[in-house]
Amino acid sequence: MMAESVSVNKIRDVLLVTVPPEPEDETIALLQGKVLQAMERYEVKGLVIDISTVETLDSYFARTIIETAQMVRLMGGRTIVAGMRPGVAITATQLGLTLGELSTALNVDRALDLLGQETFKGGH
Amino acid sequence: MKERGKGKTQSSVRGDKVRLALEECQFRLGLLVNYLPQKIFVKDKDLTYLFCNDSYARDLNIKAENIAGMTDLDFYPKDLAEKYRADDKRLIDTAGSELLQERYTLEGQEFVVETFKKAITDKDGKTICLLGVFNDITEIKQVEMEAIKKNKVLNAINTIFRENIKCDTEEDLARTCLVAAQEVTGSQFGFIGELNSAGRFDTIALSNPGWDACQVARGEATLLIKDMEVRGLWGRVIQDERSLIVNKPKTHPDRVGLPEGHPPLTSFLGVPLKHGGRTIGMIALANKPDGYEIADQEAVEALVTPIVEAMRSKLADQTLARQAQEILELSTPVVQVWEGVVVAPLIGVLDSQRTYRFMERFLERIVDTESPVALVDITGVPTVDTETAQHLIEAITAARLLGTQVVLTGVSPAIAQTLVHLGVDLSDIETRSSLVGGLRVALNILGLEIIRKAESPREERR
Amino acid sequence: MAELGYGNGHIGIANEGDIVTVRKTVRDKAGLLGFNPIDVTRIVTAASELARNIVRYAGSGLMNWRVIEIGDRLGLELSFEDQGPGIEDLEQALEPGFTTSGGLGLGLPGAKRLMDEMEIKSQKGRGTRVMIRKWFRRDIVKPLRVDTANKERVQRFRKAG
Numbered sequence: 105m106m107a108e109s110v111s112v113n114k115i116r117d118v119l120l121v122t123v124p125p126e127p128e129d130e131t132i133a134l135l136q137g138k139v140l141q142a143m144e145r146y147e148v149k150g151l152v153i154d155i156s157t158v159e160t161l162d163s164y165f166a167r168t169i170i171e172t173a174q175m176v177r178l179m180g181g182r183t184i185v186a187g188m189r190p191g192v193a194i195t196a197t198q199l200g201l202t203l204g205e206l207s208t209a210l211n212v213d214r215a216l217d218l219l220g221q222e223t224f225k226g227g228h
Numbered sequence: 229m230k231e232r233g234k235g236k237t238q239s240s241v242r243g244d245k246v247r248l249a250l251e252e253c254q255f256r257l258g259l260l261v262n263y264l265p266q267k268i269f270v271k272d273k274d275l276t277y278l279f280c281n282d283s284y285a286r287d288l289n290i291k292a293e294n295i296a297g298m299t300d301l302d303f304y305p306k307d308l309a310e311k312y313r314a315d316d317k318r319l320i321d322t323a324g325s326e327l328l329q330e331r332y333t334l335e336g337q338e339f340v341v342e343t344f345k346k347a348i349t350d351k352d353g354k355t356i357c358l359l360g361v362f363n364d365i366t367e368i369k370q371v372e373m374e375a376i377k378k379n380k381v382l383n384a385i386n387t388i389f390r391e392n393i394k395c396d397t398e399e400d401l402a403r404t405c406l407v408a409a410q411e412v413t414g415s416q417f418g419f420i421g422e423l424n425s426a427g428r429f430d431t432i433a434l435s436n437p438g439w440d441a442c443q444v445a446r447g448e449a450t451l452l453i454k455d456m457e458v459r460g461l462w463g464r465v466i467q468d469e470r471s472l473i474v475n476k477p478k479t480h481p482d483r484v485g486l487p488e489g490h491p492p493l494t495s496f497l498g499v500p501l502k503h504g505g506r507t508i509g510m511i512a513l514a515n516k517p518d519g520y521e522i523a524d525q526e527a528v529e530a531l532v533t534p535i536v537e538a539m540r541s542k543l544a545d546q547t548l549a550r551q552a553q554e555i556l557e558l559s560t561p562v563v564q565v566w567e568g569v570v571v572a573p574l575i576g577v578l579d580s581q582r583t584y585r586f587m588e589r590f591l592e593r594i595v596d597t598e599s600p601v602a603l604v605d606i607t608g609v610p611t612v613d614t615e616t617a618q619h620l621i622e623a624i625t626a627a628r629l630l631g632t633q634v635v636l637t638g639v640s641p642a643i644a645q646t647l648v649h650l651g652v653d654l655s656d657i658e659t660r661s662s663l664v665g666g667l668r669v670a671l672n673i674l675g676l677e678i679i680r681k682a683e684s685p686r687e688e689r690r
Numbered sequence: 691m692a693e694l695g696y697g698n699g700h701i702g703i704a705n706e707g708d709i710v711t712v713r714k715t716v717r718d719k720a721g722l723l724g725f726n727p728i729d730v731t732r733i734v735t736a737a738s739e740l741a742r743n744i745v746r747y748a749g750s751g752l753m754n755w756r757v758i759e760i761g762d763r764l765g766l767e768l769s770f771e772d773q774g775p776g777i778e779d780l781e782q783a784l785e786p787g788f789t790t791s792g793g794l795g796l797g798l799p800g801a802k803r804l805m806d807e808m809e810i811k812s813q814k815g816r817g818t819r820v821m822i823r824k825w826f827r828r829d830i831v832k833p834l835r836v837d838t839a840n841k842e843r844v845q846r847f848r849k850a851g
Contacts, residue, residue, distance in 0.1 A: 126710060126713055126714065128706060128707060128709075128710045129706035129709065130706065130707075159717070159731060159734070160713055160717075160731060160734045160735050160738055161735065162735055162738040162739055162742065163739060163742075163796045163797060163800065164742060184631075185631075186631065188629055188630050188631070189595070189731075190588065190591030190592050190594075190595055190626075190630070190728065191588075191727055191728040191730075191731035191732075192731060193591055193626040193627070193629040193630050194587055194588065194591065194622075194626045194728055194731075194732075195728070195731045195732050195735045195804060196626070196629055197622050197625045197626040197629065198622065198732070198800070198803045198804050199735060199739070199796055199800035199803065199804060200786045200787075200796045200799065200800055200803070201796065201800075202625075203629065207631070208628070208629055208630060208631035209631035210594070210595065210598050210599075210600065210630060210631045210632065211598065214598075214600070214631065215631075588726075588728050
């Protein structure tokens with residue numbers, strides 16, 4: 105089965121990744137790779153991971169996102185996970201998943217707002 | 229007649245008196261023995277009758293005074309007489325006694341007789357004669373059987389009421405009632421069912437021999453036996469609203485075929501279940517080995533009232549529980565009090581199920597209203613135990629995963645104490661003692677402020 | 691307990707791609723049974739975790755699924771089997787956070803919390819079998835959907851009496 109391709113887009117000074125509904129492991133791994141590449145190429149404040157269409161969030165996905173956020177932080181950015189579905193939130197809580205220091209937002213707009221409020225190191 | 233007294237010695241007069249007394253005594257005894265309801269006889273050691281009382285003689289169609297000298301061979305058919313004589317001889321030879329209960333039929337009626345026979349011996353242990361006493365205990369036996377049967381029914385009723393307390397569902401209870409009815413009547417299987425609102429029949433209990441023998445897979449059969457058309461033998465019971473016994477079902481006009489693999493019906497008893505005069509269902513029993521009698525029908529009819537009462541009370545309990553649940557549901561609304569703020573005032577006890585429902589609704593509402601802040605108010609939650617606390621924390625954690633900030637409000641001193649003692653870690657969660665306090669936090673987060681309106685409109689125009 | 695005519699089936703698990711197949715199939719069956727969306731997510735997530743465990747520890751294995759019934763309750767049962775190394779210490783494995791593979795260590799205990807019942811049989815060196823069940827709570831609306839193919843069979847029995 106071919107991995108669904110995931111694209112990383114730059115919106116203003118933020119990276120936006122939209123995750124497809126039932127992402128395969130390959131897709132998630134690919135996501136991490138692309139994010140890091142983009143972080144290298146552009147000067148961005150951070151990353152917004154849009155999971156508003158994701159229906160299942162298992163431990164592998166969670167771990168990869170946390171790792172990705174850690175990597176993004178090391179490269180000077182902040183990560184926000186946006187649009188988590190209620191069902192996913194409940195399941196994740198019961199599974200014992202915490203996103204640790206990762207911030208979350210109700211939707212992409214809010215996430216962008218949140219990142220916009222941060223003082224950009226490069227000076228704006 | 230010689231005159232008494234004159235010409236007689238003193239001793240002979242005494243002798244006469246004694247003889248008279250003896251005769252008198254014998255006479256009285258004779259009367260007693262004669263008129264006793266028991267049948268009494270005495271046989272010589274060579275098995276000839278010496279004596280018997282009227283009761284015994286009547287049975288043999290002779291007069292008591294004529295029995296002396298006769299034997300059993302004169303009264304009974306040869307092999308029966310030989311049997312009696314053999315029994316008697318045994319007792320005479322062994323100088324023994326026996327007491328037994330025997331059933332026999334006379335003129336189409338069944339009797340139960342208690343027989344007592346004893347070899348009477350002299351002071352050397354040698355048998356002189358054989359004493360026999362028969363006691364007709366037919367009535368006593370009948371009363372005994374009635375009592376046992378009534379006891380069985382009473383036990384069944386007791387079981388039904390006791391199980392009503394233990395059983396969780398109407399189905400469980402119905403199954404217990406069915407088993408009780410089967411035991412009382414000696415049936416192999418049966419079912420209990422009720423009429424549903426559409427006037428069709430729902431089976432709510434079906435006993436096992438019926439199941440395992442039937443080749444219908446259990447799951448399908450459950451679908452199978454609800455909503456049945458009222459017909460067949462059992463349908464007759466409902467339509468006529470009367471009990472029905474059919475001991476030869478194959479030939480009954482109302483019989484219907486049974487599903488594949490179902491054991492054949494050899495006898496059938498159906499009794500309607502009534503409540504307030506209306507037939508609301510029925511209990512059917514089948515395959516009692518020798519067929520059903522009126523006594524069985526009456527026994528089951530005696531069980532109908534407790535069965536109906538127990539099932540209705542169970543149903544009422546279930547309905548009550550469901551309604552209580554629904555009321556609890558209504559008491560956990562999640563309300564948007566301002567743009568960006570939802571409040572969930574919790575009332576009552578939070579158990580697992582309730583918390584699940586609450587969580588789902590809580591999170592959905594947050595997403596619907598896109599509220600960055602949510603307040604969970606527990607002013608109306610009387611006690612918090614570890615389970616409740618865990619559930620609360622789960623709900624709050626899940627909401628935070630969505631990206632919403634949550635404030636737990638209404639934490640009273642008592643609850644605060646409990647939570648600390650329980651070792652519940654709320655360090656991560658913002659809490660306030662009152663809803664008002666929570667609202668303040670919410671407004672702060674949203675960057676809002678409440679300002680009192682200016683007193684006089686003139687000042688504003690300035 | 692009996693299997694209803696809603697079916698049963700199995701899926702071979704040998705790589706990450708199969709995990710997605712597991713999720714899709716389980717989502718499908720759970721939805722058909724009438725589980726509410728959040729319960730569906732719970733079941734799918736638990737299945738995903740257990741399928742992933744098979745791939746991670748045993749390399750390959752099997753998931754059996756079937757619809758189960760007790761009285762008038764319906765449920766979904768999933769059984770994950772492999773001939774892998776087995777779980778040495780079950781108690782430890784059920785502790786959240788414990789992991790022997792650098793994962794998050796949440797699969798087994800998480801699956802237990804997400805489902806209603808779980809049974810684990812494991813022998814070191816022989817293999818593991820994890821069975822999970824979730825019961826459909828009828829009081830949450832969705833009515834039962836009857837497989838029309840089976841409906842005919844049901845009617846034939848009704849006529850017989």
